[in-house]
Amino acid sequence: MAKVVRTIERLPKRERHQLLGSLIDDNPFITDQELTRQLKVSIQTVRLDRLELGIPELRERMKLMAERSYDPVRSLPLDEVIGDIVDLQLDHSGISLFEIKEEHVFSRTGIARGHHVFAQANSLAVAVINDEIALTATADIRFVRQVKLGEKCIAKAYVRSISGGRSKAKVEVFSYVSDEMVFQGSFLIYRSAGETVIEGGMDGADRN
Amino acid sequence: MAKVVRTIERLPKRERHQLLGSLIDDNPFITDQELTRQLKVSIQTVRLDRLELGIPELRERMKLMAERSYDPVRSLPLDEVIGDIVDLQLDHSGISLFEIKEEHVFSRTGIARGHHVFAQANSLAVAVINDEIALTATADIRFVRQVKLGEKCIAKAYVRSISGGRSKAKVEVFSYVSDEMVFQGSFLIYRSAGETVIEGGMDGADRN
DNA sequence: ATACTTGTTAGTACCTGGTTATAATAGCTG
DNA sequence: CAGCTATTATAACCAGGTACTAACAAGTAT
Structure with a gap:
């Protein structure tokens, strides 16, 4: 026994x-x-x-x-980077994942609200720039098709050029749900080339 | 006594x-x-x-x-419209206010993160369109200068044209902190002209 | 076989932050 | 004076625990 x-x-x-x-x-x-x-x-x-x-x-x-x-300063899901960065080659490219949940959709239709998809792309565009401070200057964006509740959004960012004495970078971001492109954006990112303080920008990203 | x-x-x-x-x-x-x-x-x-x-x-x-x-469907501050709409003339123009708080800024610099400013403008552009469903199709945006913690962002939207059999509208949005322009965006909004279901859009807005 | 250790169960006293009910008291009012 | 409201007191009880002490069974080490 x-x-x-x-x-x-x-x-x-x-x-x-x-x-x-x-x-x-x-x-x-x-x-x-x-x-x-x-x-x-x-x-x-x-x-x-x-x-x-x-x-x-x-x-x-x-x-x-x-x-x-x-807590008044509770960390919203918007806190640092929107979406999970799964691949990042600084100054070259990056990939992030973002799942559309209840709180991201317009409740009546279940369609994701634009600024969430934008936020993912914007975050990634800023993150991929290898600099202490990176700020979005301009963006030209296109919502190709709507994204719905439960769908997983894959954003891919490519750094297209590093111009203007390293003070500007053009980043293109494409977001997909499975194979379908749902969003496309072209971002112009200002960066702190050395100690240059830049005017007219938004957003920032840490490097560690 | x-x-x-x-x-x-x-x-x-x-x-x-x-x-x-x-x-x-x-x-x-x-x-x-x-x-x-x-x-x-x-x-x-x-x-x-x-x-x-x-x-x-x-x-x-x-x-x-x-x-x-x-509650999984808790109403985040992102729920319906970002910012308080203080004036709205449907199909014509609108104004909204949005105060930049702790949770909207990049903590290291106190600079507002771009997607919040975008979200305010986007929400307003969608709200100003007088239709059951309105979806952002494309946007061309420019962050003119950074917005900082505590600043009040005033977004003004103007409907520039109602074209394409009432299925598209161009909306321009300018955001200011006091008199200074901090953001400018040009939005193309799809609308549900009657019962037409639109592809390739994002976001929605209720009418009541 | 005996002792030790681990896991589990049991029981008791006690704690916080209350609820519910009942009674006593003070002060004013008609 | 009786009747009323507002306040305070007292006591029993509750949920959902903590903290501690004890007991027992089973497996392991000696």
Whole structure:
């Protein structure tokens, strides 16, 4: 009888911790009582598990959420770069991904609002410029077709020229949903060539 | 002795209710204990007051905030129109105001990120078109000078032409900080002329 | 076999921030 | 004076925990 009996219901600790994490993750309002039922262990075990995993009690979780949403300088999804940059060759090209979610669409039609698609492209155009400060000067953009809820937008940026004593760069950005082009933009980016302070620009990007 | 004695500290009920309301309003995380101290009445009175005013207990307040911020379709400040529309003459012109706050700037420099200024202009260009659905087709934009934290951006939109069987409109938008122009954009907006479904556009606007 | 360790469960005391109900008191009013 | 409102007090109870102590089962080491 060296074999583990393991009632079907009962998971090993590791897996239980995983499950507990994801349960709380997709319902932060769950009580220990409910977790007890779902995990088929005692409430003490649930509490020890939370302790081990550093998961605070229900009320603390709610308080944290409330405080975060009350924070006036909360980091909007617009904070640094719109979209996830998956490839970046400075001064040459870059790729970013951006998934269209509920909060990006016009609720009545499910069509993404233009400035989100623009923001992704603009962010990428600025990011691809290898400089301390990069500011969008002008942009010529075209929304080729609408992008809908749930679609994944792939933006590809190409640096076309570095002119004017390295103070300007032209960047072209094409955004796709699968193979279809949905957006095209031509950006003129000012850069801080050395310590030159530039007038008439917007946006910035860090280099690290 | 018909005169009310009224200790300086103690307010009449009405005023206390007002004060209580505003205290909770600008610090939703305040407990009855703290209210007791600030209002100089017993905790029972505080609780009776909350009862009368229909203000839930601290934990309920936090829960409501947490739930609201957890709501997947939460109305971000990006939801409908960026900026406050202060004047709108459909198919002719419009004005909107937008104040640059912490969350709109690049933290290192305090310079507004381009897509916010674009978003204001784009929203206004779409809003000024008198139609059920209006979608940005193309835009030619220019960031004339950077906009900084705390500045108020005034966008003015003018409908320049209504062409192509009422299916396209050209809208020009100029954004100013005081008298200085900071942004200029030329938008081509597709509209749903009757029931025509348009391809290759973005964004929408309601009419009510 | 015995001791030690880990995992789990149980039980108790205590905490915060309240609710609900009941009663006592003060002060004014008709 | 009775009747009313406003306020305060007191006590029981609740949810959803924390903190601690104890007990037991199973596996591992000695």
